[in-house]
Amino acid sequence: MSPSSRSGRTTPERASRSLQRWRGLPVRTRLMSLLVLLTTLTLVVSGGTAYGLQRTAINQRIDDSLERSVEEYRILAQEGVDPATGQPFTEADQLVFVAMQRTMPARNEGMLGFQGGRITWTANDAVELRLENDPELVQWALDNSDRSSTIIESVRTTVTDYRGVLVVVQLSGDDTPAMLLLAYDHDAELDELENTFLTYSLVGLGVVLLVCLIGWVLMGRLLRPLRDLQDTASEISATDLRRRVPVSGSDDVAELASTFNQMLDRVEGAVDSQRQLLDDVGHELRTPITIVQGNLEIQDVTDPEDVAESRDTALDELDRMRRLVDDLVTLAKAGRPDFVDREPTDVQELTRAVVAKASQLGTRVWTMDHAADVVVPLDAQRITQAWLQLASNAVRYSEEGTKVSIGSQVLNGTLRLWVRDQGIGIAPEDQERIFERFGRGANSTRSEGSGLGLNIVTAIVRAHGGTVDVQSAPGVGSTFYLDLPAEGDLDAPDDGQLHPDTAPETLGASSTRGFGPRQDQRDERA
Structure with a gap:
């Protein structure tokens, strides 16, 4: 092989190695090198042009x-x-x-x-x-x-x-x-002329050195968020996701740090949800598994009645496990951006549809207090799911023949949905606990639900940017409110007055539950 061919092959290899060495330098060094090169080139070109002229x-x-x-x-x-x-x-x-x-x-x-x-x-x-x-x-x-x-x-x-x-x-x-x-x-x-441009050259050299000094300091300050990001990323582990990058200013680097922090929030939320799911599954599924296992271990296989009873118990517990898994999957999806799919929805038609569906849940006197004649962007299926969950709770904790009222109303830019029953009510000390995951009131039992119903309601409402609240008195009944932002077609708004049959509470009452990604989750009262 001729020397020229060897040289032709090694030149690209040398260029590649040089490029790799250049890319291996710190960003600060590369930026400063380019800045000094551009400054020097500018001074040389402008000075040389002026000298020639x-x-x-x-x-x-x-x-x-x-x-x-x-x-x-x-x-x-x-x-x-x-x-x-x-x-x-x-x-x-x-x-x-x-x-x-x-x-x-x-x-x-x-x-x-x-x-x-x-x-x-x-x-x-x-x-x-x-x-x-x-x-x-x-x-x-x-x-x-x-x-x-x-x-x-x-x-x-x-x-x-x-x-x-x-x-x-x-x-x-x-x-x-x-x-x-x-x-x-x-x-x-x-x-x-040459003396003048000799002075120009000395001044230009001083300018380049000054640019190096000032640029090095400023570049360090500008790139500090990147170093903080690197330090934060290196300190984050699978068990500790609490670290965040300090954000200062409003430039592109600060926006990168903010985006990185938002990503960490999502990752931490996903990890927390995963841990919560594992804890919940381990906590709640252990009991039905133990019940099924215990019944199967002690059953008398020669006694048909005992076998049938054990079978019924196992099927009942497995059905409860299925509902529990479905609820946990719904809650796991609540943190995803596509959990709700908003579309313009006629609230009046939605209210009538929910009343019709709820009437199949139990023998109660079902009434519609009021139906808001507005179109609001929301996920009709999710809202229906949450609304019917409240109606199901009302049936579960009220007697046959009692009244259950459902309604919707727009007031001061807020769409309020409610379910009011004449049931056993909720003690004041339980009104916070029922919204917690697997939380139950003192007047409920484990067999009456998975303990995730109100938690799912809260997740759905929170995904719409709304709040959930309850007002209740033992022996009188309960009223659950879903307050949602009414950002839609309000050309035909309500008159701002609640229907005469609705509860007298105003929109300003009570709670801000449901806002923010880190608030305590709540579950059904039964």
């Missing part, structure tokens, strides 16, 4: 000055007169002398007069640039004495660089031509 301007100014001088000599030769005779010039050398007398060289400009292959005239002592002291320049002028036209050229000697014009003067009455040399010390003209 200024240098071009200096060269143009020199050439313009030389061209003006040539034009003045031409006019002098055509129209001028010899001061000594008062007549037009007849001698070329005299014309050069007069022209030099009338010329005031600029700084870094000098002049010489030639005739017959030698220097005949020099500038006065006030002129600093002495062209006669540079033999190479003098020789260049003599070498070009045979030219018939004016030339402007750059001449490099060991002394310096010149930009000069050589004017050949030939008069009709003089057989010996003369020459006039005007030249600028080009290096000296550029010295001031």
Whole structure:
């Protein structure tokens, strides 16, 4: 294999290794390197452009000055007169002398007069640039004495660089031509410009160092949330999800930290739900399993009645386990964004449908207090589930023939749904506990429910951004309220007055249960 082919193969590999090393550097270092590179490139490009423009301007100014001088000599030769005779010039050398007398060289400009292959005239002592002291320049002028036209050229000697014009003067009455040399010390003209840009370079270097210092500090502050995020992520474990990234400001990095914290909230909520589910399953399923196992162990397989009784007990416990699992699955889904699917819903039709369905739950006097004539965005199936759960509780804790009222009302931008019964009521000390998971009132028994009904109701209402409340008195009955945001079509709102058959409590009464992802969950009273 030829060396060139080996080189062609290794160059991409070296580039790849260099890219990997670059990516392996800290973000702060890479950003600072790019910042310094861009700053330096900006200073170099802007400075180089300015230097080039200024240098071009200096060269143009020199050439313009030389061209003006040539034009003045031409006019002098055509129209001028010899001061000594008062007549037009007849001698070329005299014309050069007069022209030099009338010329005031600029700084870094000098002049010489030639005739017959030698220097005949020099500038006065006030002129600093002495062209006669540079033999190479003098020789260049003599070498070009045979030219018939004016030339402007750059001449490099060991002394310096010149930009000069050589004017050949030939008069009709003089057989010996003369020459006039005007030249600028080009290096000296550029010295001031180069000194200026040397200062610019030093200032630019200082600017780059200052950018490095300030940028390093500012970059550290800007990237501090990322370091905090990294530290927080490294300290989070499967058993401790409480750490959060400190958030300050409102920029993109702060938004990233906020998003990360929100993700941790969701993860912690999911883990807590998982732990709660495992605890609940382990706690609640242990009892029916023990009952089934105990009945099967002690049953007399030769006694048909004992076998039938054990079978009925096992089926009853398994059915309760199924309901419990279904309820736990519903609660596990409550934390998901798609738990509810809101759609514009006619609350009046929904109220009538719930009353019709609830009437099948038990022999009670079912009445509809009021039906709100509004359209509100909500999940009709979930709300129906929660509403019927309250109706089921009302049936479970009231006597046959008693009245159970269902209604809906909009007041002050809130949609209130309620179920009121004339049952046994709830003791004041139990009104908080019944909303807890597997919480039951003192007047309920384990066989009457899974203990998750009101907890599911709370989860559904909370997912809609609402609250759940209860008002009850032992021996009188209970009224459960579901208060939901009424953000919908309110073109035909209620009159703001509760129906005469409804409970007298106002919307301001009681509770804020159901708001926020970390509040205690509540369960049914039975």
